[in-house]
Amino acid sequence: MKLVYFSWIREKLGLAEEEVTPPEHVGTVGELLDWLGSRSEAFEAVLEHDKVIRVAVDRVHVHDRATPIDGAQEIALFPPMTGG
Amino acid sequence: MKLVYFSWIREKLGLAEEEVTPPEHVGTVGELLDWLGSRSEAFEAVLEHDKVIRVAVDRVHVHDRATPIDGAQEIALFPPMTGG
Amino acid sequence: MSKPATGDKSATGKPDIRIQREDFDPAAEIERLTSGRRDIGAVVTFTGLCRDEDGRLAALELEHYPGMAEEEIARIAEEAMARWPLTGLTAIHRHGRIEPGDNIVLVVAASSHRQAAFEAASFVMDFLKTRAPFWKKEHPLDGSSGEWVEARSEDDSSAARWKG
Amino acid sequence: MSKPATGDKSATGKPDIRIQREDFDPAAEIERLTSGRRDIGAVVTFTGLCRDEDGRLAALELEHYPGMAEEEIARIAEEAMARWPLTGLTAIHRHGRIEPGDNIVLVVAASSHRQAAFEAASFVMDFLKTRAPFWKKEHPLDGSSGEWVEARSEDDSSAARWKG
Numbered sequence: 001m002k003l004v005y006f007s008w009i010r011e012k013l014g015l016a017e018e019e020v021t022p023p024e025h026v027g028t029v030g031e032l033l034d035w036l037g038s039r040s041e042a043f044e045a046v047l048e049h050d051k052v053i054r055v056a057v058d059r060v061h062v063h064d065r066a067t068p069i070d071g072a073q074e075i076a077l078f079p080p081m082t083g084g
Numbered sequence: 085m086k087l088v089y090f091s092w093i094r095e096k097l098g099l100a101e102e103e104v105t106p107p108e109h110v111g112t113v114g115e116l117l118d119w120l121g122s123r124s125e126a127f128e129a130v131l132e133h134d135k136v137i138r139v140a141v142d143r144v145h146v147h148d149r150a151t152p153i154d155g156a157q158e159i160a161l162f163p164p165m166t167g168g
Numbered sequence: 169m170s171k172p173a174t175g176d177k178s179a180t181g182k183p184d185i186r187i188q189r190e191d192f193d194p195a196a197e198i199e200r201l202t203s204g205r206r207d208i209g210a211v212v213t214f215t216g217l218c219r220d221e222d223g224r225l226a227a228l229e230l231e232h233y234p235g236m237a238e239e240e241i242a243r244i245a246e247e248a249m250a251r252w253p254l255t256g257l258t259a260i261h262r263h264g265r266i267e268p269g270d271n272i273v274l275v276v277a278a279s280s281h282r283q284a285a286f287e288a289a290s291f292v293m294d295f296l297k298t299r300a301p302f303w304k305k306e307h308p309l310d311g312s313s314g315e316w317v318e319a320r321s322e323d324d325s326s327a328a329r330w331k332g
Numbered sequence: 333m334s335k336p337a338t339g340d341k342s343a344t345g346k347p348d349i350r351i352q353r354e355d356f357d358p359a360a361e362i363e364r365l366t367s368g369r370r371d372i373g374a375v376v377t378f379t380g381l382c383r384d385e386d387g388r389l390a391a392l393e394l395e396h397y398p399g400m401a402e403e404e405i406a407r408i409a410e411e412a413m414a415r416w417p418l419t420g421l422t423a424i425h426r427h428g429r430i431e432p433g434d435n436i437v438l439v440v441a442a443s444s445h446r447q448a449a450f451e452a453a454s455f456v457m458d459f460l461k462t463r464a465p466f467w468k469k470e471h472p473l474d475g476s477s478g479e480w481v482e483a484r485s486e487d488d489s490s491a492a493r494w495k496g
Binding site: 193194195196198202204205206207208209210211212213214215216217218219220222223268269280282283285286289290293326 | 357358359360362366368369370371372373374375376377378379380381382383384386387432433444446447449450453454457490
């Protein structure tokens with residue numbers, strides 16, 4: 001699946017997007033974040049702000065970390081929006 | 085003092101404005117309306133709609149028929165506004 | 169813009185009120201309030217147009233009380249300026265014959281903050297409907313003699329929202 | 333207008349959403365929603381502009397999530413169309429570098445009724461602020477490296493007004 005990052009999350013990771021294949025035990029948004037944090041120090045640092053991180057699965061906001069990611073094509077991580 | 089009329093009040097009276105000198109006992113907006121009604125049948129017909137008639141004294145809305153008219157230059161009578 | 173901008177900082181606090189027969193241009197009025205400024209975050213415009221009432225109307229005739237119309241809208245606009253932190257406020261009301269699809273009224277409110285701009289424009293419209301001395305007469309398409317539009321009680325309730 | 337009017341009766345019900353780098357013209361967008369129609373009584377526009385924050389800012393950089401930005405604003409706009417009797421709804425959000433005094437966002441709501449137009453425009457702005465995937469970074473005038481703008485809790489409360 002494709003991961004896309006925005007705003008200071010993109011800057012902290014030094015990465016706008018990446019292709020990943022999570023292991024089988026990673027079935028939800030929350031488990032994905034934990035797994036990503038275990039993979040890199042940069043991501044672990046991002047997760048210090050875990051509470052404010054917003055997630056979109058296939059371009060739709062997800063408000064529950066228990067949301068399954070099975071079959072998702074694109075998962076986005078970003079801070080609270082400040083448009084308008 | 086000058087009286088000015090608008091909308092259907094103007095049409096019913098066939099008159100856009102007139103100069104009047106009310107007798108001394110006419111001291112309030114309400115007394116002015118009564119006196120005008122006693123002067124002409126056309127005005128008496130207008131007063132059948134007394135409840136909806138709005139009054140402005142010197143271009144300021146007046147919400148109380150007991151408002152004094154002493155010293156007023158221009159008194160306007162009109163139905164509820166429908167602008168905007 | 170070549171004409172003196174109403175949007176000059178010096179002009180803040182004085183609403184711009186116009187009663188006119190001619191049409192207006194919302195974009196030009198936004199420009200007048202914002203030109204040369206860098207402190208405005210939000211501009212709300214309200215444009216009121218003449219409807220044909222399901223094809224029934226050829227036109228509306230808008231009668232007004234010259235003098236009082238300007239003064240009353242200015243009073244409403246000044247109440248709005250006192251109530252919300254506005255950087256500018258414009259209200260233009262047309263009179264005379266107006267056909268379906270044509271503009272009747274424009275309110276433009278500018279502020280640093282979007283709620284202030286929205287609420288001020290809505291407030292001005294609600295009171296303009298119930299307090300500004302204008303009266304609409306219908307000219308039906310079938311050539312019959314038109315009726316004066318009756319005031320709507322919903323307009324009074326809209327205005328009453330802002331009490332207290 | 334030479335281009336096909338979005339304001340055609342046939343187009344009612346489909347909001348017009350655009351994400352673009354270029355500026356927009358509020359008057360042209362009003363015209364697109366009202367041209368050739370005789371059933372629209374009210375048009376409300378909201379224009380959001382870049383402020384200089386008391387002279388501190390040289391510019392804002394607006395980052396967005398391409399694809400999702402259009403889709404999310406379309407979802408918000410469709411909720412508004414379902415909730416109020418609108419004849420048309422347009423939302424345009426710019427991205428890229430935007431300087432103080434320049435436009436950021438435009439919402440235009442058209443309806444037979446003024447409250448519907450006011451409320452729909454305000455609703456779209458409230459949710460656009462909290463749900464549309466855009467992020468602002470400040471470029472200070474003093475050349476220091478800018479900060480990302482933090483989300484404001486007032487924006488969440490504004491959006492919460494519309495619940496239920």
